[in-house]
Amino acid sequence: MSSDAATAAGSGEDERGDGARDDRGDAAIDVRALHKSFGTNHVLRGIDFSVARGEVVCVIGPSGSGKSTLLRCINLLEEPQSGKVYVGGVEITDPDVDIDAVRRRIGMVFQSFNLFPHLTVLENLTIAQRRVLRRSKSEAEQLARANLAKVGLSEKAAAYPAQLSGGQQQRAAIARSLSMGPDVMLFDEPTSALDPELVGDVLAVMRDLAADGMTMMVVTHEMSFAREVANRVVFMDGGVVVEEGTPEQVIAAPRQERTRSFLARVLDPAAAPGPIEH
Amino acid sequence: MATNTTSTPGSSTGVPRSRLTRRQRRRLSLGVQYAAFVAVLVLLALLADWQTLRTNFARGEIAREMFPDVLTIALRNTAIYTLSGFAAGLVLGVLLALMRLSSVPPYRWLATAYVEIFRGLPALLIFIFVGVGVPLAFPGTTIPGGTVGKVALALALVSAAYMAETVRAGIQAVPRGQREAARSLGMSSSRAMVSIVIPQAFRIIVPPLTNELVLLFKDSSLVLFLGVQLEDRELTKFGRDLASTKANITPILVAGLCYLVITVPLSYLARRLETRNARASA
Numbered sequence: 412m413s414s415d416a417a418t419a420a421g422s423g424e425d426e427r428g429d430g431a432r433d434d435r436g437d438a439a440i441d442v443r444a445l446h447k448s449f450g451t452n453h454v455l456r457g458i459d460f461s462v463a464r465g466e467v468v469c470v471i472g473p474s475g476s477g478k479s480t481l482l483r484c485i486n487l488l489e490e491p492q493s494g495k496v497y498v499g500g501v502e503i504t505d506p507d508v509d510i511d512a513v514r515r516r517i518g519m520v521f522q523s524f525n526l527f528p529h530l531t532v533l534e535n536l537t538i539a540q541r542r543v544l545r546r547s548k549s550e551a552e553q554l555a556r557a558n559l560a561k562v563g564l565s566e567k568a569a570a571y572p573a574q575l576s577g578g579q580q581q582r583a584a585i586a587r588s589l590s591m592g593p594d595v596m597l598f599d600e601p602t603s604a605l606d607p608e609l610v611g612d613v614l615a616v617m618r619d620l621a622a623d624g625m626t627m628m629v630v631t632h633e634m635s636f637a638r639e640v641a642n643r644v645v646f647m648d649g650g651v652v653v654e655e656g657t658p659e660q661v662i663a664a665p666r667q668e669r670t671r672s673f674l675a676r677v678l679d680p681a682a683a684p685g686p687i688e689h
Numbered sequence: 690m691a692t693n694t695t696s697t698p699g700s701s702t703g704v705p706r707s708r709l710t711r712r713q714r715r716r717l718s719l720g721v722q723y724a725a726f727v728a729v730l731v732l733l734a735l736l737a738d739w740q741t742l743r744t745n746f747a748r749g750e751i752a753r754e755m756f757p758d759v760l761t762i763a764l765r766n767t768a769i770y771t772l773s774g775f776a777a778g779l780v781l782g783v784l785l786a787l788m789r790l791s792s793v794p795p796y797r798w799l800a801t802a803y804v805e806i807f808r809g810l811p812a813l814l815i816f817i818f819v820g821v822g823v824p825l826a827f828p829g830t831t832i833p834g835g836t837v838g839k840v841a842l843a844l845a846l847v848s849a850a851y852m853a854e855t856v857r858a859g860i861q862a863v864p865r866g867q868r869e870a871a872r873s874l875g876m877s878s879s880r881a882m883v884s885i886v887i888p889q890a891f892r893i894i895v896p897p898l899t900n901e902l903v904l905l906f907k908d909s910s911l912v913l914f915l916g917v918q919l920e921d922r923e924l925t926k927f928g929r930d931l932a933s934t935k936a937n938i939t940p941i942l943v944a945g946l947c948y949l950v951i952t953v954p955l956s957y958l959a960r961r962l963e964t965r966n967a968r969a970s971a
Contacts, residue, residue: 486873488869488873511876511877512875514873514874514875515874517873518873519870519873521866521869521870523866525867525869525870527870527885529889538884538885539874539876542876543880584870591875
């Protein structure tokens with residue numbers, strides 16, 4: 412089953428050409444033969460995956476397909492059992508690598524925001540700059556305010572996270588990651604915990620980021636965002652990459668049956684044939 | 690028993706019991722409980738020898754004689770002993786909690802052994818160990834800080850075991866995503882602990898720590914067994930000494946009231962903080 416899937420995944424690879432895969436220096440993220448299990452649950456079953464500099468890649472798939480686990484392996488919040496992960500040409504799965512230094516270059520946005528509730532929004536944005544990057548208070552605050560302006564939260568600098576709406580919290584969390592000056596941003600279902608009317612503001616911030624040329628890997632259920640912003644869409648199911656390609660290819664004209672049935676359920680939930688989860 | 694008496698036609702109200710509404714039955718049950726409570730109070734008041742009680746426990750002139758020393762020396766010393774013991778205990782408690790959560794097995798074993806041993810021993814035994822055992826074990830050394838140092842050490846040894854468990858629970862109550870967010874910003878494990886996890890843990894554990902402080906206030910009375918100078922006496926020792934010179938219990942009563950002046954507001958504060966935390970997390 413997984414060998415079929417690997418062949419099917421070829422459609423996306425062909426497009427970029429085989430050279431791109433071997434040129435590690437050019438890829439912002441390069442994942443090879445990645446396996447990850449939680450106990451007896453084999454979540455990732457040999458993932459080969461890459462994101463080029465400046466590329467926006469959306470990862471879609473049913474829950475339990477391993478897409479969030481893949482994302483979390485890329486900054487080693489989960490440790491894979493085997494396989495290699497390169498970020499910016501550095502092999503982060505090498506036991507000798509300084510993982511804290513690598514993570515400074517990778518921004519991470521969580522589904523549940525994870526702002527620090529005991530700090531103000533401004534302090535949320537400055538604490539890692541000051542404690543990790545050893546920036547001065549004024550330098551850190553200047554950068555933090557610039558990033559808050561970018562996400563439209565200038566007036567919330569002195570507020571505590573609990574005083575913000577979910578959408579505002581998520582935008583503050585994006586600004587917090589940006590304040591570290593990352594080369595790559597990872598988004599783990601950034602709008603899944605939000606009320607529907609707050610999703611738009613967060614997606615708008617992400618769209619701006621993409622337009623600025625940020626390298627982004629986004630695990631999402633927002634098909635319209637994927638269609639509009641992604642350079643490439645990756646469909647995962649059962650711990651393997653089933654299909655990848657441009658949004659037009661994967662979302663509008665999926666080749667694989669599994670992709671088609673997933674998209675049918677997501678795009679028109681009311682007409683869903685059979686159970687939603689499997 | 691009384692409730693299962695069903696229709697008794699000749700009952701005073703003329704209404705069978707079973708016809709009582711739920712609310713009426715509840716009122717009746719409450720009324721019975723209040724009546725019993727008042728009856729016990731009246732009985733105790735009648736049986737007590739008020740004359741003897743007054744001369745033994747509430748002699749105004751003896752109580753007046755205790756001031757201001759009971760406040761300026763005794764209460765002050767109690768506060769100093771308790772707070773220094775609490776501070777030292779908290780430091781040791783945090784250390785033990787971090788050891789229990791460590792990925793290094795010997796740290797975990799050591800901390801677990803400490804907690805199990807010191808939680809299982811009476812505080813009095815620990816005071817005796819500190820007062821007698823330490824000078825014997827390390828001849829020629831004295832615990833720095835004199836009496837305050839000794840009491841602080843003993844109280845710290847006792848309270849650290851309890852506080853370690855409290856702090857550990859607080860650290861574990863901080864959501865995992867907080868640590869993940871800190872780590873993904875490039876913070877080291879210890880930096881994330883110090884800057885992100887521990888400050889949040891402390892908000893969670895302020896109420897139980899306040900309760901621990903109340904317990905320590907009372908345990909500070911065990912300084913009695915260390916043999917202290919006159920100027921080092923705290924409330925219990927002060928009250929007991931005076932009670933034996935005057936052959937009257939009044940000083941004990943006054944000392945007791947002094948404890949309550951501190952512990953009751955503290956307990957109240959702990960409850961307030963607890964409800965505030967419960968509201969904040971809801």
